[in-house]
Amino acid sequence: MTTAKKTPRGPADPKRRDRIIAAVLDVMTTEGLIGTSHRAVARAAGVPLGSTTYYFDSLEDLLAGALEKLTDDYAEALRAWAGPLAGHDRRRLALAMTDLVVDYLSDDSGRIRVEYQLYLAAMDRPRLRPLAAQYTATTVDVLSTLVPHSTAVALSAVLDGFLIRGLVSPVPLDRAELEDAFAAICTHHD
Amino acid sequence: MTTAKKTPRGPADPKRRDRIIAAVLDVMTTEGLIGTSHRAVARAAGVPLGSTTYYFDSLEDLLAGALEKLTDDYAEALRAWAGPLAGHDRRRLALAMTDLVVDYLSDDSGRIRVEYQLYLAAMDRPRLRPLAAQYTATTVDVLSTLVPHSTAVALSAVLDGFLIRGLVSPVPLDRAELEDAFAAICTHHD
């Protein structure tokens, strides 16, 4: 074998695909799932309408791409968050989870809203279901590096519950209640 | 004032309105939020298209009506569920909540899916947000008749978290993990 290199033909700009996915997230943030169409995405990405169907087979594929990216980013961020927590006591974990919820809801509420919109959209769209499942599996996996599996499952459920509530409720979550709930689970069986 | 009775003019069938709302729920169950249009609802209810805009100002109003009914039904059912639990110990409550989740997901998964789909829709549609908030407030209110408020908040978050997971996850929830999570919260501070 001399130089039998794979010859990628044209420009085949991989950035373009990523730009489109980023645009999906932008549109979902500002217009909601309801306003996320090929045309809106193309406009936001600054690409021709045709590109959105060239890089993605269907609208559902577009959403799938967005959910996949979201899951990857989330996994990385959560792992970075969990790293420094290893070896500390459970109380400390409860506080960290409280901060996680509060920070997400204050700094990144747009991003979180998009995450749950896609998550719930998976109920309708079979193509998205495995990705949505992967999303929650990530939370359990990462927490499992800190606590037993069953505890991780419980913490992850509470996390989901509080985030969803925070997204819809008109009154902000009570920090003390968050701490209490996380602590109840963290210190169980200790 | 002799017999100055209010004279409701025509037939003004109030059943019609309810039938339309029931049809919204049916359509959402079978077609999802994505397929819930005036036309689909009218077809399912067996009423002319015009009726759907006669009884409801807009599609958002239609969804609001459905969410309102769902909330009312849920409140009633949950109160009935909680009644017999008063006075029993916390362990018993944890078991009852586990059963609640398992039963909802097996018997009524269609109904539950619709509930969370409307919840999702509320993120996009301001008109629905107060109703969605009311929905979760109901859970906390009812649980507050059994346990302290902060415990009720925690239980309600876990409940939401597990139900959502159950709707999306390809693998069924582990009963033991549910019990464990609810018990952790129920027995905290005991």
Place this chain on the structure above:
DNA sequence: CTAATCTATGTACGGACGTACACTTACGGA
């Protein structure tokens, strides 16, 4: 240089949608 081939785009089609609104129907008062 030319042909072949792959990348990318603009346009157009068929359909569904939300909603407005002119209209019909049926009732109650006189």
Place this chain on the structure above:
DNA sequence: TCCGTAAGTGTACGTCCGTACATAGATTAG
């Protein structure tokens, strides 16, 4: 009985959508 008025409906309009597809542009092999 007849009329005014409210209840309820059918149709049509303008818009937007997903997607197919013919074409244009770019790149390399020969």
